[in-house]
Amino acid sequence: MPNEKLLTHFTVLGPGGVGGLLAGLLARAGHDVTVVATEPTAERIAADGLRVDSAAFGDFTIEVAAEPELTRPTDVLIVAPKATALQDAVRRVAPEMVRGALVVPLLNGFEHMDVLRSAYPGAQVLAATIWVESTRVAPGHISQTSPFTTVELAAANADPDANAAADAGGAGPDERVDELAAHLRGIGFTTEVRDDEQLTLWQKVHFLMPTALVCSHAGAPIGVVRTDRRADLLGVMSEVGQVAARLGLTLDSDRVTAMADGIPPQTKPSMLRDREAGRAMEVDALGGAFLRAARRVGVDVPVTARIVADLERVDGGSAQQRP
Ligand SMILES: NC(=O)C1=CN([C@@H]2O[C@H](COP(=O)(O)OP(=O)(O)OC[C@H]3O[C@@H](n4cnc5c(N)ncnc54)[C@H](OP(=O)(O)O)[C@@H]3O)[C@@H](O)[C@H]2O)C=CC1
Ligand SMILES: CC(C)(CO)C(=O)C(=O)O
Structure with a gap:
């Protein structure tokens, strides 16, 4: 069982169909979650919480911290805007807020990997995929409809700092990825850790x-x-x-x-x-x-x-x- 204390603060950039679902589920499970969103959506979520109607996870509304720019460091940054908004979204999370963090993009495609690795050189950017049908029906209101809910994480480590930390007896990158997978399983996702990005x-x-x-x-x-x-x-x-x-x-x-x-x-x-x-x-x-x-x-x-x-x-x- 991984040490659950390695990852305590989760940030979700882009709380739409995918990001809002994960933020809501993580918050419901008692995790410390911040969502980073466009100004009007951040205001709306800060005031009314996130509403999730989900075929797989049930219906609930949950309070979540929301802001237009990340103001404190995070252990995990889940990245889930549409690719068309990625460049603008990334400007809302400064590199120093994710130094040493896991960055987990759930966008479809593959070109976002380079964008994120150059934006966040001090973080470990994992390849990841999510298999789910989930829709943002209004700002802060998510409808999840698929019977399938799976996240795959590819743990291939490209971060020399993370390797050095592991060699010095610190938390190794794989340990953190395993812990993240355990948290995702804990909120109800089928989760697989793989090694081929x-x-x-x-x-x-x-x-x-x-x-x-x-x-x-x-x-x-x-x-x-x-x-x-x-x-x-x-x-x-x-x-x-x-x-x-x-x-x-x-x-x-x-x-x-x-x-x-x-x-x-x-x-x-x-x-x-x-x-x-x-x-x-x-x-x-x-x-x-x-x-x-x-x-x-x-x-x-x-x-x-x-x-x-x-x-x-x-x-x-x-x-x-x-x-
Ligand atoms: N939806 C799905 O079922 C699946 C989607 N994917 C992939 O996941 C990624 C996200 O898709 P999806 O969740 O559907 O997208 P949505 O359009 O539902 O959500 C995107 C979110 O990003 C926010 N956003 C937009 N611009 C910015 C910005 N500049 N800064 C911060 N946040 C911003 C939106 O804000 P606002 O609410 O204000 O509009 C919205 O909350 C895509 O790459 C998609 O292909 C993968 C698997 C399944
Ligand atoms: C097709 C589907 C629902 C599969 O997860 C998807 O990834 C998407 O809608 O972007």
Whole structure:
């Protein structure tokens, strides 16, 4: 059993579908939690608390400290804005507040890893993925709807300071990651600690890229696209597998196809919800990043390229309507 005293202060940057759910659950379990949010959302949460309506965890409202900029050091920074807001969000947490901390991004995609490692050189930035359907229905109000609630942490340690601390008899990086996993299990998530950062990120991309892109393109949930747009779904999935293979990663298409066929038909990827609400979509952070990776390794990905180009046009069109 890990020493539970290593991690005492949890900060969640971006308390939306993912971040608000985790902040609420951690606070409900008695942890010291601060959320860092845009000014109006921070004010709202500080006044009214976080409201969570959850199929998996029950319905509750809980008080949580909320501020627009982090004002005291933290042990764990969970990073969960949309990729489109990441640069601005990161400015709300100064590097000295996370020196020696675990930084745990739950964004989909993979390019955020470099952004966070250069923003927080003194922290241990873990690769992590979350499998959940959770939606911010209003500021500070979260609706979680999926039967699946899993977090994967990849403990590959890139922080020489953390290694030095472990060598000197301090808390090693793996010990803290194990403790974090125990806390996540404690609040009800299925949690796995793995050691392959790239494989962990790309296994999520293998599922997410086809479902998010095709559902958002079709304007329909998974139950519709897995029959009506099956060729596109499997086409994107196969292209992700080919690019990953060039990167030396073996992805399991049968497993991910079975997942896409097995999840509840009404499941909507968060990108589709953004499209429906006229918000910026993570087209570049997901599709664009994937096309850049494909170009780097010299793999043609025509199905994904076509869908990404269409979604960029849609996103550009709605950008003109946004205030
Ligand atoms: N939703 C889901 O089910 C899943 C999402 N993901 C991934 O998780 C990430 C987060 O998605 P999701 O939770 O859906 O996103 P949401 O849009 O629900 O939440 C984003 C949160 O970030 C806040 N925010 C926006 N701009 C800033 C800023 N500049 N500074 C601080 N906070 C800011 C928003 O504030 P405000 O409330 O004021 O708008 C909101 O609370 C994405 O990368 C997504 O792909 C992964 C798995 C599942
Ligand atoms: C597709 C899903 C729900 C899987 O976790 C997801 O990651 C997202 O909506 O962004």
